[in-house]
Amino acid sequence: MQPTTAQYDLLERAIIDGSRLTIMRRGTEYVVIPERLRVESGREVIMARHPSTGHRLELIVDEIDSLEAVR
Numbered sequence: 001m002q003p004t005t006a007q008y009d010l011l012e013r014a015i016i017d018g019s020r021l022t023i024m025r026r027g028t029e030y031v032v033i034p035e036r037l038r039v040e041s042g043r044e045v046i047m048a049r050h051p052s053t054g055h056r057l058e059l060i061v062d063e064i065d066s067l068e069a070v071r
Contacts, residue, residue, distance in 0.1 A: 007067050020070035
């Protein structure tokens, strides 16, 4: 998926506010708190953590199927 401008805005707002996002990737749903966005080897990577366990996750943006705010 190539994120839309609105999805990038949503991601940036979630990073700033510390709010949760639901990310679908390869049929698996992740609820995460994104902490930053970085580029590694030319690919954008979302650095996030699980809201309950605190485990860190790295999700590559071009592997994401969908991205939504948790309300």
